[in-house]
Amino acid sequence: MGQKYNMQDALTSNVQSSIRPGTEVDTYYYGDSNSQKQIFNCIVNTKFTQEFTNRGAGTSSFTISPYQGVSDIVVNFTLGAGSPTANLPQGWGYSLINQVSVRYGSSAQYFFTGAQMYLENLYDCENGTKRDALSQYGGNALVGAAASGAYCSVYIKLPHNSPRVEGKPFPFPSDLLVQPLVLTIQLNDPTALASAGGIWVPGAAGGTTTITAAMTQAQMQVKQEMMADSADLLARRVNMNESAYTFPLMYFPQQQVDINLANSAAPQVTNLTGFRAGEVQRIMIWLTKAGTNSTNGTPLLGNSTPTVAGSGNLIWAPLSNIVLTYNGEIFYRADGYSNNLWSLTNDSKTAYVNAFQAGYAGGATGVGTWIPYTSEWVEMPFSQSGIPYDKEVKLLGGKPILNAVVNLQVQTPTADTDYVLHVCYFYNASLLCSRGGAEYIF
Numbered sequence: 001m002g003q004k005y006n007m008q009d010a011l012t013s014n015v016q017s018s019i020r021p022g023t024e025v026d027t028y029y030y031g032d033s034n035s036q037k038q039i040f041n042c043i044v045n046t047k048f049t050q051e052f053t054n055r056g057a058g059t060s061s062f063t064i065s066p067y068q069g070v071s072d073i074v075v076n077f078t079l080g081a082g083s084p085t086a087n088l089p090q091g092w093g094y095s096l097i098n099q100v101s102v103r104y105g106s107s108a109q110y111f112f113t114g115a116q117m118y119l120e121n122l123y124d125c126e127n128g129t130k131r132d133a134l135s136q137y138g139g140n141a142l143v144g145a146a147a148s149g150a151y152c153s154v155y156i157k158l159p160h161n162s163p164r165v166e167g168k169p170f171p172f173p174s175d176l177l178v179q180p181l182v183l184t185i186q187l188n189d190p191t192a193l194a195s196a197g198g199i200w201v202p203g204a205a206g207g208t209t210t211i212t213a214a215m216t217q218a219q220m221q222v223k224q225e226m227m228a229d230s231a232d233l234l235a236r237r238v239n240m241n242e243s244a245y246t247f248p249l250m251y252f253p254q255q256q257v258d259i260n261l262a263n264s265a266a267p268q269v270t271n272l273t274g275f276r277a278g279e280v281q282r283i284m285i286w287l288t289k290a291g292t293n294s295t296n297g298t299p300l301l302g303n304s305t306p307t308v309a310g311s312g313n314l315i316w317a318p319l320s321n322i323v324l325t326y327n328g329e330i331f332y333r334a335d336g337y338s339n340n341l342w343s344l345t346n347d348s349k350t351a352y353v354n355a356f357q358a359g360y361a362g363g364a365t366g367v368g369t370w371i372p373y374t375s376e377w378v379e380m381p382f383s384q385s386g387i388p389y390d391k392e393v394k395l396l397g398g399k400p401i402l403n404a405v406v407n408l409q410v411q412t413p414t415a416d417t418d419y420v421l422h423v424c425y426f427y428n429a430s431l432l433c434s435r436g437g438a439e440y441i442f
Contacts, residue, residue: 041228042069052218057189062220064181066105068233069171069225072163073156073183076219077139079190080212081149086194090355091314092139093152094118095193095200098186099255102158105177106437110159114188116256116424117157118314119284119377124162124250128349134163141356141370147194147211156183156220159249159440160431167388169250171225175233176245178436185220189213199313244434248393251281252429252440259421260290265414267321272406272423278442279383279398279428283324285410286377288313290418315357316375317419323409324380326401332380339378346385352376383428398428 025033052060052075064070077093089095097114118138125131139152155163160172174181194200194211227233234245257274272283322339324332334342343351352374382399412419430441 040232042225043228044071044223044225046221046223048222048224050220052185052187052220054187055216055218056214057187057192059184059186060218060220062183062185064174064183064222066174066177066180067224068173068175068227068230070160070174070181070222071171071225072161072223073158074221074223075154075156075185076217076221077152077154077215078217079147079150080214080216086147086200086211087144087357088139088142088147088150088194088200089315089357090139090141091118091135091353092142092150092193092200093154094138094314096187096190097154098188100156100158100186101184103182104160104172104431104438105174105179105181107431107439111255112157112253113256115286115314115422116253117155119286119424120157120253121155121163122353123284123347123377123379124157124164126164126166126348128354130163131349132354135353135355143370149216151217156185158183159252159429160247162250164388166390167250168391170247170391172247172431173234173245173433176235176240176433176436177438183220187218190215199315240433241435244432246441247431247433247438248395249429249431251426252278252442254425254427257423259423261287261410261412261419261421263414263418264412267323267409267411269407269409270421272408275401275404275406275425276427276442277402278400280401281383281396281398281426281428282379282381283408284377284379284424284426285319285408286316286375286422287319287410287412288316288420288422290420314375315355315373316377317413318376319378319410319412321409321411322378322380325407326399327404331382331399334378340376343379346379346381348387351379395428401425 023033027034048064050062054060075093075097077096094114094117097117099111099113100117101109101111103109118135121134122131125134134155137153138155139150142150157163160169162169172181190211191213200211230236234240254274254276257272259270261268261270318337319339320334320337322332322334323330340351354372354374357371357373383396386394386396388394408423410421427442431438432441
């Protein structure tokens with residue numbers, strides 16, 4: 001017996017179909033509308049490694065030859081053996097990195113801090129579970145002697161790559177270059193980070209540490225994505241002296257700007273400077289304490305030290321009552337702590353990471369214990385939200401800010417120390433490859 005025909009349902013369906021824009025998709029059978037297939041077969045490997053020339057404080061330079069696709073980059077650290085008394089917070093591997101710079105062949109060289117890369121990695125993660133795991137892989141919270149020979153893996157976030165899987169960028173085609181991709185990584189001194197007053201809390205009240213200045217392992221590793229048939233490479237098929245290839249970036253992060261804030265119970269207004277020409281997608285901010293760690297058995301959670309100028313501090317305090325103005329016009333306002341909800345409406349995860357700080361348990365010897373905390377950041381967008389679900393690329397307009405007056409009001413928690421406000425500007429940008437070179441286009 002045939003199915004009964006319902007004219008009302010048919011009319012409703014036809015009306016909706018006729019007035020709604022969109023592409024017809026088959027949701028039952030696979031076909032052209034819901035299937036994709038790879039044009040050029042690619043092979044992936046992670047065999048390319050290089051050792052750091054400096055395993056303590058100092059700069060190491062890495063040369064990646066122009067040999068097909070460069071994707072993810074990871075560094076692996078192992079602290080020196082011995083009997084250290086330092087207590088390490090979660091993500092301590094990012095604290096080891098003072099700054100990173102990259103040059104794509106002949107492109108301009110830009111610098112990024114370790115804390116800034118940490119923020120970008122957390123921001124790029126698709127969900128909260130991956131965000132927290134990435135922080136843990138960057139170094140678990142460790143107590144006392146457990147820091148001896150401790151191991152961590154840190155994702156090196158550059159303009160071309162991302163730890164995302166959903167919306168992961170294509171590899172950067174270094175085969176279009178005639179000069180290598182050059183990466184430099186400057187490390188902080190582990191003993192300075194773990195000394196009394198450092199951002200790694202000493203394991204005893206007023207104590208010192210025996211963490212060695214040089215690590216036993218410091219290694220950089222690259223994920224390569226290569227054409228199965230090199231004849232398919234663009235430079236083999238197209239005259240790149242007469243053509244150009246545009247590599248779109250998810251965003252370009254300008255090196256962070258640090259602003260000192262006094263301890264105050266009232267909101268404070270500061271002027272944001274250092275903008276370059278181009279469209280700003282969003283402004284990211286986070287807050288650290290500016291004092292040194294206590295030596296009386298109760299550490300100040302999230303302190304920085306002048307030795308590392310706060311760049312390695314990964315424990316971020318909450319901000320409230322935020323107002324961002326552009327030439328006097330309000331573009332972002334979050335009363336109270338509503339910035340957390342505003343950030344959630346623009347992303348698929350919360351704007352904080354769940355972590356642990358290893359701190360004092362009290363007493364003169366101070367056996368360490370784990371203290372849970374959250375490190376928060378604030379996203380102030382100018383462009384519309386556009387979270388990718390696959391490898392598609394979407395350009396959303398931002399706000400040109402060059403030569404404008406940008407003021408930011410924030411309120412810090414009341415504490416027994418001053419604060420440092422860290423600010424990073426994200427721009428729309430691309431890398432343009434031609435004539436064997438590459439350059440940023442903003």
